[in-house]
Amino acid sequence: MTEPPGARPAASTKVRRRGSLQLRHVDVGSCNGCEIEIASAFGPTYDAGRFGARLVASPRHADGVLVTGVVTRNMAGPLRRTLDALPAPSVVVACGDCAVGGGIFKDAYGVEGTLGDVVPIDIEIPGCPPHPASITDAMRSLTGR
């Protein structure tokens, strides 16, 4: 059932995680398309869990944030607090076109800006919504498995 693990993607130069990656997911203004794809990335078919990645409840437990959506005004504060709650070293993963570059909501009312305006992005996962396989590949580039 599970897709065979393709070739190991190039490891990210940002940090060495040696097979373990915990992410806190933050939705700062997404249409929930990315959420569905993230869920299926951890489902039986793509099974990102087998490469050592996991979503966790607390940013204290996490190695980084997995951000979806454009940064709306109401979520800008919570996003900053979440980033502050991460223990170093940490990464910021932008998931989906909205997070990467603003997407179709870029200049909409109530939007503060793109994720890149708030915090430097380490890994970008393009797509609207991104394919589960590319989400999994991004995780693998961080875990190095």
Place this chain on the structure above:
Amino acid sequence: MSLLLVALGLCAIASLLGALLPAPARVTSSSVLVLAASCCAAASSVSALRGAHVTSVHSTALLPLTGMTMTLDPLGAVFVAITAMVAAAVSIYNLGYVTGALGSRSASCLLPVFVLSLLAVPVAASVATLMFFWELMAMSSMLLIAVEHRHRAEARDATLWYGTMTQLGAGSILLGLLVLTIHGGGQSFASIAAHAGALPRVARSTAFLLVLLGFASKAGAVPLHAWLPKAHPEAPTPVSALMSGAMVATGVYGILRVGGDLLGGGTLWWWVAVAAIGVVSALFGALHATASSDLKGLLAYSTIDVVGLVLVGVGAAGALSVTGRRGAAELTMVAALLLLVAHAAFKGALFLGAGAVDRAAGTRDLNLLGGLARRLPVTSGLFALATLTIVAVPTLAGFSGEWLLLQGLLHGFGGTSTPTLITLLIGVVALALSGGLTAVAFVKAFGIGFLGQARSAGASRAVEVPRAMQLATGLLCVPCVLLGVAPGLIVPWLSRAANEGLHLRARRPVAEGTSLVLSRFQGAFEPLLVLAALAAALAAIWIVTSLAARRGRRRVAAWGCGREAQTPRMQYTATSFGEPLQRVFVDVLRPDVDLEVTHETESKYYEQALAYENRVEDAVERSVYRPVIAGFRRYGDAVRGLQNGSIHRYLAFGFIALLVVLVVLA
């Protein structure tokens, strides 16, 4: 013995000075004298426990008609030592604590009297002497509870409850002892003990039941406990500590002295009854402690819990001794005494700590406390240590007592009758359950009261209390650690007392050395080694972690799921902490829960205000005491109808009564 008399004299002088001297001097002088008296009493009890032969004093001058007889034997000495320990700490505490009402003339006069009576009750060796000091104890403690009656209505209510119940109890004890005296050919304990064997069965059992009623009430055993959760919290802190640590113990002493010593063991069902009361008390007290949100109220209920366990031990020991299992009986008895001594230490420390919190934050309502650990570091540290002791963390005193008790119950299982077996079994169950519930109650007490953020302005402005109060609390923490690490130091003494109390005549103590290696059974606990192992493990983990950790620490805001503000009101309160357990035991606790929702006028889907109230009342009080009191009220109202103030009517009543008597006699 002579040292003890000196101690009693010092207390008397302290009381006089407290009554006569002006305000600042009377507190200092009476406190110092009580401290000296406690030291003397401690020394005399130690010498009695180490085996100096039993001495007796008789004086006809002090008490008219009957004279006063006092004997210091090992059993009594244990209880003298308990009082001395708590009284010493309390007198130091007073130096820092006393302001306002407690500095009053009556308070500084009465506190030494209370200590004096507590020291004298265990050495009283005749019915008259015992009753004299018992009443003195009751009266002085009652008046001490009432000291703050001007400021708080609850104190008045508590005094009334305590006074009524303690007098009924004293009456019951007196009746029971009178039964013994009538049959015993004299009112001295020696003659009662000598004649006890010849007593008719019914008389013995009646006497024991009457005495048990009175002493169990003093010990705070359910269902005669109703005064305790009212009186202990309302009394000034030093008095609460003395009442909970020492006075409650005199109830246990009375049961032992009369049932075990004077009546020579008695019959099986007595002890099964004692153990049954103990089981009910242990579970009831522990459960209510988890539901209480008043810091001192929680401690009061936990007193009922621990004394319940002690009574389980006493009852099991009595039952085992009656069925001829002396080794196990002695072991269980020693466990009960050790638990009682440990209780005096940790509960004393907890009450003194709670008093310090009350002083520093201006409230003892856990729902208004919090954040004290950083504001009152010393008090919090000592309170934490006492908390760990009562939770029975291994290598602390509470654990030593509970471990011995479990061993006693377990090794009593072999070859006994069915009632004893069931008693022991239920004792084990009670011990286990109360252990778990106590942990919940005290995690709540310390975690909600001292950790987190301050929940009220008072708590956020708290400042550390005077040194004397810290020192006193610390003093009581010493036995908490010492009896945990080296319980063997006092086990031989307690063995003596247990033998004395139950006439067991065992030749060697239950355990040898400073640790607990049982001499007659297969079982051992060496706290020093376990403590060393714990220390080694802690050190190893610390070293490994600091070597492996590659980054430092950073202080950040608490993680509140990204919310704007993290206010103290978002924390769990004491009520919410205990709520899950309250749901589990809803049939026992029967809480009153009120939820009042005020809706917006525009739509009922929006709420304007929510009022939630959750009150746990004492179920026994509600279902037993209230109806009785209501009955008395109705009777009182009916009687009042007869009285209209007319002197003629009263004379007419008298006349009619006289006529009735004459007719009946004719």
Place this chain on the structure above:
Amino acid sequence: MGTAYAPVLDLAAGAVLVCAVLTLWRRDVRAIVTMLALQGVALAAVAGVLASHQRDAGLAVTAALVLAVKGFVVPGLLRRVVRADPGSRETAPLVNVPASLVFASALIVLSYVVSAKVIAVSPSAASRLVPIGIATVLVGYFMLVTRRRAVSQIVGLLLVDNGIALVTFLLTAGVPLIVELGAALDVLLVVVVLQVLVVHIRDQIGTSELDQLRELRD
């Protein structure tokens, strides 16, 4: 057999007791039926062990019969009842579960106390286990008294029957085959009748809760 006889007998009888307690513990009716089935298997195991120990062919047949009827047929029928009535998947106890369990433990103590004399008459590996049978009977009665759903009532009845069967196996060591056969068929009949009744009552009225059925009288 020799040395293994007593331990295996102990284990099987212990399983009967555990299953009896667990029927009170679980709320899920399907789980309760499973427990009943396991108890039937354990009961059959007791009979089987006794049969092989006493070299009694009749008892062996009984064991096989018990296994078939109590382990499979009756639970199977009950499962069909449960499936037919999905509204009653959870039991609705009159006495809450923890209280029932405490009561059950008191019943078990009681059965040990009352059977002490019976054991004293002929102490053997088998008669020592008689209290377990009595306890099962008492727990079954307790279930009959305190459970609302018709299925739980049937289970209670079957517990009583299992308990009686266990006592007879252990004490008489050789019930006439025909008696056991008759009893088994009897129970089977009762279950079938009850099944039909439950299904029909539910079709007619829409519930199988006994307290609600009482209102039909008025």
Place this chain on the structure above:
Amino acid sequence: MIAVATSPIAYRVAASLLQVAVVLVLGPLLLGLMSKTRARAEGRRGAPVVQPLRDLRKLMGKERLRSEHTSLVFVVAPFVVLATTVVAIAIAPLITTHPALGTSADVLVVVFLLLTASVALALAGLDAGTAFGGMGSSRSMTIGALAEPALLVAVIALSVQASTSNLPDIVAGTLAHPAWSSSPTRLLALVALMIVVIAETGRLPIDNPDTHLELTMIHEAMILEYSGPDLALVTLGAAARLGLLFALVANLFFPWGIGSQGSYLGLALGVAALVAKMCLIAVGVAVMEVHTAKVRLFRVPELLAGGFVLAVLAVVTGLVTR
């Protein structure tokens, strides 16, 4: 008791250290094994079995965050949690019946060491002054208050048979009297103990170790504030507790293979036997978890009451049949 005296001190210390090492490594691996088993049953590949160890290694290299309202309790608690668990492991009869301090390895000591760890963690949960920390502490203490007595009573049922509450002696006694293992007492105690162990280790149906929803958490909610090495210690402590409890179940009921003479070869055999038994239990529990849904929080006491009553029944049957 006599055999204990003959085991040289070096052997016993070595045995204890080996026990600690085995359980500290095996505990996380068992967690990995359990999630692997669950993943397979759900049609996933799942993370490798060593994943928990990798997570721990990574956590050691991370920053430690301490929230602003915390006191010393927050800093000390992780050390206390792990240290008490480690001491309990060291003195319990896991690979040999003669560990160091084995004479003090009383059931009450082990249970109250575990209780100390729970208390420390619950206090730490309250220390940050957040809503979820308090919620987790309250829930875990509620469950612990019912589970730990049941654990105690279940083991006491065994000590009734053995006439001692010393764990190594109970295990040695079971080895000497295989008939004990099949008694109704043991069966009842085993069922009770399994219920308790599942509650104590926070597995389904009591607590869901994989949940991300704060409102349904128990253990996880208490430790939301911990990060880096502190989190590693707490997680390792939880894994070690799981290992210890599984190992105790294994050895109290199926002691075969445990080293009983003072030989080092016996220790090696003991380790092998322990690993095999614990893996079996872990896989069994994981398979059961796949088929179980989490019960409502307020149904949990009912489950535990069941465990408690079964434990009491075990003692009763033990008393009347001995």
